[in-house]
Amino acid sequence: MTRTRWISLLGRYGVVVALLLLVLFGWLRYDYFLGFFNISSVLRYNSMFALVALGMCFVIMTGGIDLSVGSTAALGSVVAALFSPQGVWIGLGAGVGAGLCVGLVNAALVTRLKIMPFIATLATMLAASGTALLLADNQSVSVSYDSGFTSIGQDNSFGFPIPAWIALAAYIAGWIILNFTSTGRGVLAVGGNEDATRMMGLPVGRIKFLVYFASGGLAGLAGVILASQFGAGQPIEGVGWELFAIAAVVVGGTLLTGGVGSVGATLAGVLLLGILFNVLNFENGKGWISLSAYWQSVIRGLFLLIVVVLQAKLAARGNAAVRDH
């Protein structure tokens, strides 16, 4: 039993183990890998993905999917940039608000009109992207440097980048909601067996509504950070973010069919994919090999596959052993 326990634990927390191994590898191999500058830039950049992945994690736990997060972040960045002259908070609010609007549409399509999440969010993905391009007039919208808007993405607080603090706060909130509120448990119940959850008397519609709404808001927030960090609203950014987010969530052991998932493991998944990218950059910097961005994608894809397959194998062995006892 103890051995099977270990196997099933390894299956569950495999992503954390992989993350630690990767960090160890980087630390041993590259001089400045754990240097302040590198850590801070990895965190700053990946905090956007972390926010998007958090929303995605909740959506996937209900058994749904949100393909619109990348476009929504792009839209959020444009809207935030447009409002940035009015001040930090207004820019921030506008960006998040734009994201919430997309989230609201997704939520309504999925819960009221009963449209399949894949289709509904595919439609809003296109619509949000188009809206971002329209608002930005097909170019990047530079933000106001006078209002202090750029401090959200570029400044540090207590030694760490502000975006990292924002992401951390969001993950702590997400963890508490998932584990210590009835809505959070409802998210997992809906994903595990929607009919049963309805029979149990839980507000299935409201739960699903909330996850899409929140996912939109988080994508909008990521967009705000994007605009602030790079000094411009980016209507064509965000392409492929949804896939990165799905990858991070899945690497974190969350089932795509819903019902099982973890906020912490999702964060580990984001960091794993982000740091892998970082490691490949360092490797390029060593000058031994030169990997184009395309090769990096291939390698990331392979790595993702290996982690997921290993986890599935380990989890299956763990489960089989548990059943036999």
Next chain:
Amino acid sequence: MDTDILLSMTGIDKRFAGIPALSAASFTVARGEVHALIGQNGAGKSTLIKVLTGYHRRDAGEVTFDGKPFEVASPQQAQANGISTIYQEINLVPYRSLTENICLGREKRRFGLLDWASMHREAENLLQRFNIRADVRRPLMEFNTATQQMVAIARAIGFSAKLVIMDEPTSSLDEREVGVLFNVIRQLKQDGVSVVFVSHKLDELYAVCDRVTIMRDGRTIRTARMDAIEKIELVSSMLGRSIEKTEGHATAFTARDEKNIGKVLLSADNLAVGQIVQDVSFTIRSGEIAGFAGLLGAGRTETARLVFGIDRLKAGAMTYGDKTFEPRRPSDAIAAGMGFCTEDRKSEGIVPDMSVAENMMLALMPKLAKSGVIDEKAQQEIVKRFIKQLGIKCSGPDQKVRELSGGNQQKVLLGRWLAMNPRLLILDEPTRGIDVGAKGEIQSLIKSLADQGLAVLMISSELEEVIEGADRVFVLRDGISVAEFGRAAATEDALMGAMAHGNAPAVAEALV
């Protein structure tokens, strides 16, 4: 007792697409009463329950509960108003912990956040009432079905229901667990909670219920005190037969010539798997139609599944054509020359959007394919032959099966197995849901197949079908084969007696 009515439903009508599922059904439950609700498949029990719990909206009729008119739009509302239901297919979330499955929907909070410690404690306490000690933090799917069932009941009780509806709660429990459940039911009764108990196991009804309501064809046939009604009366009311003989021929089955029947092809001894099949023995000879009769849940389909290798035997043995037969999977049974037309055509049989030809060829595909490529010509020939032979009414081999009538769909399925040239064909409810004319055709088809030497195992809930169709009838009761009748001895009374009491001699007494 009758003066204190908890639930009263009167004149309930419910139609689905114009077809009545309930017509003027009525149902009354007293406070602190355990009330059995019984009936055959399609009698309207489930619909009645679903109307009560707000799953379906009734078309007409009145419901009063706890002295007030009762209008709910959803199971949630019913639950909030004191009616908890435990469904037959366990409606819980397998990935989540026992605690969550018991407490979801009425969580305990401290400082606005979930109080896991006290929720775990409550779950443990509730389960302890059933003598179950389990780690309530583990996911539900790691526990056996009986525990899952108890979790469902613990959940219902946790909601402090006034009425608990149990839809076949014992179907997955063993004797000891059934005993525990009965204790819980008696405890509920003492606490003044009413229980509606749906079951097909007549002994259980007598063990725990106060009254019984019998439904048939969407109507309430009879309500009686358990101690004032004989088992045989329960069975005959359910099946809609008077105990006196009915004369005449109701099916297209005609007398068979004994010389068509050969030697024993399949013999099954003391088959068992879980609770639902405990001890079933029977034999089938080639060219013989063997019938399985029994109430719902008697284990007929489950026995057929064992023969066909869908489920694995826990005990018992089979011989098939002189050799030991141990099918591990359906393909073993198919290779041995068996076919199985399932009861549930829609979900287990036909592929609605595929053509008649494709559906017919599914099982034969591996044989027809030459190194992976299907021999189109051979396929077309076989399909055309069977369309003709079985009289399938379709525009051609390429018509989608979805567009055919139930009877013709059934014939396509028959064709699928006949194309394999089987020696034994298992037919589970071959004429259910088929209109009268097509029914007759299927029945004559079965007979002529047997005349050609095919052994047929026919499961049917229609008494006339087994009586007139089968050369021998095996009666199953609560997972045990309790009686065997030859053609002459298989009368309605004899079969009903065996279904009710479990052995043939008892029938005579019951009929005196």
